[in-house]
């Protein structure tokens with residue numbers, strides 16, 4: 452691809468994801484949010500179309516696509532439901548960590564069922580006392596023969612309780628990032644339990660729970676890579692994860708924009724369509740422009756990650772901040788254009804606004820994205 456156009460294959464991939472999203476996700480999204488329903492069967496249908504292991508290698512059932520392809524898919528899925536799209540994104544991130552850092556036996560053991568989404572995966576980094584400062588995590592993994600014994604708690608884990616596979620960052624060594632390792636913990640392991648499903652502002656179509664380890668014995672054979680590279684694995688996963696979350700914001704915002712554009716051409720006030728007022732036309736023009744700017748930049752960051760460019764991490768952080776801030780602002784303006792009706796659940800706009808708000812917080816807050824960019828400009832400040 453060139454920087455500004457998609458190949459025929461990429462257009463076909465995006466159209467496939469968009470049709471799936473319009474037919475299978477969009478008609479149910481408001482109800483799933485109200486009922487807090489996690490649509491596992493529909494996600495398996497997405498996986499049957501290749502969206503459970505988008506950038507996973509083909510020998511274990513993946514689709515072998517790139518990061519730009521993934522961005523197109525997640526934007527299209529999020530047009531139907533940002534929450535379901537975002538969970539599929541987290542699942543893909545976990546599968547990639549296993550594919551990239553796992554030994555061949557580990558890849559073959561876990562990835563085929565993850566790619567088909569027969570098994571679901573959760574990413575476990577955050578702890579009650581370690582969010583933005585993730586390298587301060589305290590969940591202990593103490594070696595005992597062929598096992599690690601885990602004690603500690605992960606907080607805010609998407610999919611927890613339902614997922615079969617937990618990719619967990621644990622402390623096996625000294626304080627700081629170099630004492631962290633990554634373990635795969637299977638659901639059903641004695642000593643693994645879950646907190647209550649959190650009550651949240653949005654993202655209601657997927658569960659969020661604490662993941663608790665109490666004397667939980669995990670085989671050493673479940674470690675990804677050597678001891679001490681867990682933080683590196685976690686951060687590498689997030690480069691792509693951040694692009695995907697950014698793409699989910701663009702998809703949610705595009706859906707909200709499309710609804711607002713249609714509504715503005717139907718709704719009448721002061722004897723005219725509200726779309727005839729120039730103030731509103733300028734608002735629509737700015738929304739369309741800002742979405743396009745964010746999308747163009749996200750594609751640039753995705754291409755950099757595909758090419759393993761040296762500045763890929765910085766570009767992914769920049770793109771995550773821009774796409775999630777823009778996505779939220781555009782969705783919020785789309786609500787405003789709907790007037791009071793935008794505030795009613797039936798119109799589906801307030802749900803998008805609630806869903807997109809958390810994208811500015813998770814996978815690194817947008818302040819953390821600025822920290823990553825600033826480190827490249829002025830160096831790492833003490834404590835950061």
Ligand SMILES: Cc1cc2nc3c(=O)[nH]c(=O)nc-3n(C[C@H](O)[C@H](O)[C@H](O)COP(=O)(O)OP(=O)(O)OC[C@H]3O[C@@H](n4cnc5c(N)ncnc54)[C@H](O)[C@@H]3O)c2cc1C
Nearest residue numbers: 574575576577582583584607608609812813814815816818
């Ligand atoms: C719905 C939901 C789902 C989630 N899913 C997952 C998941 O699946 N797996 C997972 O591991 N985590 C998950 N998270 C956790 C999420 O990644 C964290 O909430 C996030 O990283 C922020 O951590 P914190 O909440 O502890 O906030 P804190 O780190 O306590 O930050 C509080 C505020 O201080 C700011 N701040 C902190 N340090 C600095 C600094 N140095 N400079 C400037 N500002 C700073 C932050 O930006 C933020 O505004 C999820 C969270 C939510 C809400």
